[in-house]
Amino acid sequence: MKKFVNDPVMFVDEMLEGILEAHPDQLSHCADNKRNIVRVPRADKVGLVTGGGSGHLPLFMGYVGEGLLDGCAVGGVFQSPSADQIYEITKHVDAGKGVLYIYGNYSGDIMNFEMAGEMAAMDDIETAHIVGNDDVASAPTGEEHKRRGVAGIFFIYKAAGAAAERGASFEEVRRIAEKAKANVRTMGVALSPCIIPEVGKASFSIEDGEMEIGMGIHGEPGIMRSKLAPADEVVDHMMERILADIQLEEQDEVAVLVNGLGATAKEELYIVYRRIAHVLKERRVSVFHVYVGEFATSMEMTGFSISVCKVDEELKDLLRQNARTPFFEQAKF
Amino acid sequence: MKKFVNDPVMFVDEMLEGILEAHPDQLSHCADNKRNIVRVPRADKVGLVTGGGSGHLPLFMGYVGEGLLDGCAVGGVFQSPSADQIYEITKHVDAGKGVLYIYGNYSGDIMNFEMAGEMAAMDDIETAHIVGNDDVASAPTGEEHKRRGVAGIFFIYKAAGAAAERGASFEEVRRIAEKAKANVRTMGVALSPCIIPEVGKASFSIEDGEMEIGMGIHGEPGIMRSKLAPADEVVDHMMERILADIQLEEQDEVAVLVNGLGATAKEELYIVYRRIAHVLKERRVSVFHVYVGEFATSMEMTGFSISVCKVDEELKDLLRQNARTPFFEQAKF
Numbered sequence: 001m002k003k004f005v006n007d008p009v010m011f012v013d014e015m016l017e018g019i020l021e022a023h024p025d026q027l028s029h030c031a032d033n034k035r036n037i038v039r040v041p042r043a044d045k046v047g048l049v050t051g052g053g054s055g056h057l058p059l060f061m062g063y064v065g066e067g068l069l070d071g072c073a074v075g076g077v078f079q080s081p082s083a084d085q086i087y088e089i090t091k092h093v094d095a096g097k098g099v100l101y102i103y104g105n106y107s108g109d110i111m112n113f114e115m116a117g118e119m120a121a122m123d124d125i126e127t128a129h130i131v132g133n134d135d136v137a138s139a140p141t142g143e144e145h146k147r148r149g150v151a152g153i154f155f156i157y158k159a160a161g162a163a164a165e166r167g168a169s170f171e172e173v174r175r176i177a178e179k180a181k182a183n184v185r186t187m188g189v190a191l192s193p194c195i196i197p198e199v200g201k202a203s204f205s206i207e208d209g210e211m212e213i214g215m216g217i218h219g220e221p222g223i224m225r226s227k228l229a230p231a232d233e234v235v236d237h238m239m240e241r242i243l244a245d246i247q248l249e250e251q252d253e254v255a256v257l258v259n260g261l262g263a264t265a266k267e268e269l270y271i272v273y274r275r276i277a278h279v280l281k282e283r284r285v286s287v288f289h290v291y292v293g294e295f296a297t298s299m300e301m302t303g304f305s306i307s308v309c310k311v312d313e314e315l316k317d318l319l320r321q322n323a324r325t326p327f328f329e330q331a332k333f
Numbered sequence: 334m335k336k337f338v339n340d341p342v343m344f345v346d347e348m349l350e351g352i353l354e355a356h357p358d359q360l361s362h363c364a365d366n367k368r369n370i371v372r373v374p375r376a377d378k379v380g381l382v383t384g385g386g387s388g389h390l391p392l393f394m395g396y397v398g399e400g401l402l403d404g405c406a407v408g409g410v411f412q413s414p415s416a417d418q419i420y421e422i423t424k425h426v427d428a429g430k431g432v433l434y435i436y437g438n439y440s441g442d443i444m445n446f447e448m449a450g451e452m453a454a455m456d457d458i459e460t461a462h463i464v465g466n467d468d469v470a471s472a473p474t475g476e477e478h479k480r481r482g483v484a485g486i487f488f489i490y491k492a493a494g495a496a497a498e499r500g501a502s503f504e505e506v507r508r509i510a511e512k513a514k515a516n517v518r519t520m521g522v523a524l525s526p527c528i529i530p531e532v533g534k535a536s537f538s539i540e541d542g543e544m545e546i547g548m549g550i551h552g553e554p555g556i557m558r559s560k561l562a563p564a565d566e567v568v569d570h571m572m573e574r575i576l577a578d579i580q581l582e583e584q585d586e587v588a589v590l591v592n593g594l595g596a597t598a599k600e601e602l603y604i605v606y607r608r609i610a611h612v613l614k615e616r617r618v619s620v621f622h623v624y625v626g627e628f629a630t631s632m633e634m635t636g637f638s639i640s641v642c643k644v645d646e647e648l649k650d651l652l653r654q655n656a657r658t659p660f661f662e663q664a665k666f
Contacts, residue, residue: 002524002541002635004564004601011600018603021610022623025666057599191335194598208335231337263596265527265632266390266660267344268337270351277354290355292659294627299598302335302633322664326625327599329662331655333358 001195003300008197012054012076019061023326026065031088035074035081037061038092043070046164046173047099049089050157052109053078055194056217058327059296060103063154065325068161069102073112077196078218080108086116090125098126098170102156102177104149105133126170130177132156134186134307136245137214137223148216151259151296152184152307155319162321176318183310185246187238190215190261190303191228213237217261217298231268235275235306242308243283250284255291255319257307262297264304269293272304288316289333334528336633341530345387345409352394356659359398364421368407368414370394371425376403379497379506380432382422383490385442386411388529389550391660392629393436396487398658401494402435406445410529411551413441419449423458431459431503435489435510437482438466459503463510465489467519467640469578470547470556481549484592484629485517485640488652495654509651516643518579520571523548523594523636524561546570550594550631564601568608568639575641576616583617588624588652590640595630597637602626605637621649622666 005011016034020027028040051073052060061072071089073081090099099120101113110131117127132149139146160177168176190212193202203219206212211234214222229237248254256276258269269292280287288311296305311319322332338344349367353360361373384406385393394405404422406414423432432453434446443464450460465482472479493510501509523545526535536552539545544567547555562570581587589609591602602625613620621644629638644652655665 002561004524004567004597004605004637006563006565006604011604014607015600015603018605018607018610022603022606022625055598055600057603191337228335230339232339234337262598263633263635264337265388265595265630266627267348267388267632270348270355270390271339271344272337272351273355274347274351277351292355294599297598299600300596300635302596304337324664329664331657331662331664 001200003195003197005197008200011197012074016074026326030092033085033088036085036089037064037074038071038089039064042093044095045167046097046170047093047095048102048160048164049086049093049099050102051075051081051086052104053080055299056297058294062325062327063157065323067165067321067323068157068325077198080106080112083112083115083119086113087119090116090120090127091123094125100128100130100160100173100177102130102153102160103132104153105131105147128174130156130181132181134184135216136185136241137187138216141245148220150186150188150217151257151305152186152309154257154295155184155255155307155309156180158323159315159318161323162318180309180315184307185242186305186307187242188215188261188303188305189213189234189238190301192263192302193219194262194299194301215303217296231271232275235272236279238306239276239279242306246308246310248283248285248310253286253288253311254280255289255309255311256287257291257295259295259305259307260293260297261301261303261305262294263300263302266293269304276306289319334533336528336530338530341533344530345407349407359659363425366418366421369418369422370397370407371404371422372397375426377428378500379430379503380426380428381435381493381497382419382426382432383435384408384414384419384446385437386413388632389630391627395660396490396658398656400498400654400656401490401658410531413439413445416445416448416452419446420452423449423453423460424456427458433461433463433493433506433510435463435486435493436465437486438464438480461507463489463514465514467517468549469518469574470520471549474578481553483519483521483550484590484638485519485642487590487628488517488588488640488642489513491656492648492651494656495651513642513648517640518575519638519640520575521548521594521636521638522546522567522571523634525596525635526552527595527632527634548636550629564604565608568605569612571639572609572612575639579641579643581616581618581643586619586621586644587613588622588642588644589620590624590628592629592638592640593627594634594636594638595627596633596635599626602637609639622652
């Protein structure tokens with residue numbers, strides 16, 4: 001196991017200690033639990049809370065901060081946080097304007113966020129759920145409700161976060177989050193697995209020189225395993241699937257996110273983007289903005305995902321706003 | 334080779350096409366050569382130019398932008414850019430206020446930057462050289478001029494960039510760059526090599542479960558190879574070497590950079606930072622600011638480096654200023 005760890009059982013808690021120690025001016029925790037990450041100072045606005053398993057940094061807690069989210073319930077590696085954690089965070093961030101839950105489409109997360117929402121209701125805190133399901137590889141068109149949430153959730157965070165920051169109402173922030181969700185599609189490819197520290201070995205195996213298109217960020221099976229193809233071919237295949245699903249027309253505008261899964265060099269992510277730009281130009285689709293980097297990882301997995309988010313003037317305006325967390329900064333543009 | 338590439342010979346140029354395509358509002362090129370990366374728009378101030386081999390993103394070109402650098406000469410993977418490239422960029426960024434060269438201590442780079450400076454002199458452009466040499470593993474105390482430049486060059490870029498941006502004179506920017514250089518020390522550790530695309534295999538081998546402390550970002554031999562130790566032990570060893578060299582006293586303040594070499598998960602970098610914070614607390618050294626992420630990589634190498642920069646009020650003020658490139662954003666804090 002080529003990892004820098006101490007006791008693997010302490011992986012998540014030591015990581016959190018490091019994060020809280022490094023960024024005390026931006027992040028804190030609530031209810032005496034370092035797995036309940038909250039933004040400092042608290043903001044007087046619609047609350048935005050996320051949560052999910054560890055091992056995906058900057059997902060999920062990396063988006064807690066100015067112009068983005070207010071709190072994040074952190075689970076064990078690839079494990080859901082508890083309903084209690086989510087409930088404690090909900091109470092902490094609530095400013096009497098409602099709290100919107102934004103998380104990925106995984107059964108454990110859904111169950112715990114729903115339970116937390118019921119607990120919050122007893123305290124008269126209004127909540128609603130936005131369940132990210134951008135991964136087109138995980139279920140066919142028409143069965144979107146079965147799709148996993150992956151890197152595309154960034155666009156939901158960014159749009160809803162900017163709206164909440166400028167004082168939008170609960171219903172308005174919810175509408176915008178739904179709109180971003182409806183307009184984003186993602187597909188991933190992996191070349192190597194990651195290792196869950198407590199397990200100590202890879203959760204699946206893949207031959208050297210093989211790739212798996214459509215693999216999930218926990219190593220869920222993809223839709224095609226084959227010999228590693230040249231980057232352009234891989235991109236063409238992925239973009240074909242994404243574009244078949246999102247129905248773009250000429251003159252449409254998109255934001256693009258090329259997300260490294262952990263071990264893939266940034267140099268390669270730009271070789272990938274080069275081809276994405278070609279494909280979009282051929283379709284006469286305009287690129288509004290491009291994000292390249294690690295936004296949703298699977299620790300040291302080799303691979304990347306492409307997210308395409310169709311944008312209109314409202315979403316463009318929200319994406320342009322500034323944001324600041326210890327993991328993601330953006331000046332207004 | 335678990336890489337997303339097309340023709341390996343085109344690795345650098347396709348990467349640059351992707352970068353220029355993704356960020357046209359921030360980066361451009363000059364002298365009809367995409368390997369000559371320059372900031373847009375041109376700024377009326379002391380020019381800051383860097384350069385070096387590819388394969389280290391965001392080094393070197395990732396620091397071209399507002400509050401940082403004006404241009405970067407991009408070489409092949411682990412190869413120096415040419416003197417002609419540096420000279421062309423110098424002419425492009427020159428605003429009649431002098432151009433400062435900031436680069437790492439590698440013989441090819443030194444030779445080519447010196448040659449470029451001589452060419453610029455014939456055009457009456459004043460230049461000076463700041464040669465980063467922060468890697469304490471690469472030569473003992475007293476032989477600092479033999480040390481390699483690694484991730485710590487970030488602090489030189491940041492301080493000099495902020496000074497130039499606010500209109501400081503050539504001599505002033507040079508003094509600040511020298512000051513940042515004199516106050517930063519780095520040490521790295523690697524667990525696995527990277528592969529140069531055109532070569533197609535690892536440049537050195539290391540057993541599974543082994544680590545090499547002090548390894549350079551091109552795979553230069555380190556000072557100790559041993560069985561991989563727990564993260565805290567690795568950090569203690571590295572910090573001991575760094576602190577022996579930098580001579581911190583109680584009440585001193587430092588900025589810390591924990592830099593991933595490419596494949597190491599961000600989760601681990603924070604486990605590393607947790608221990609760094611302990612070590613500094615024990616020495617009663619205050620931490621002014623912490624940077625954690627990938628700042629100077631070796632493509633898909635597994636490993637990290639620690640840089641410690643001793644700061645005074647002047648350096649703190651410069652580090653606090655905003656900066657904006659496609660690879661690094663920071664709001665003023």
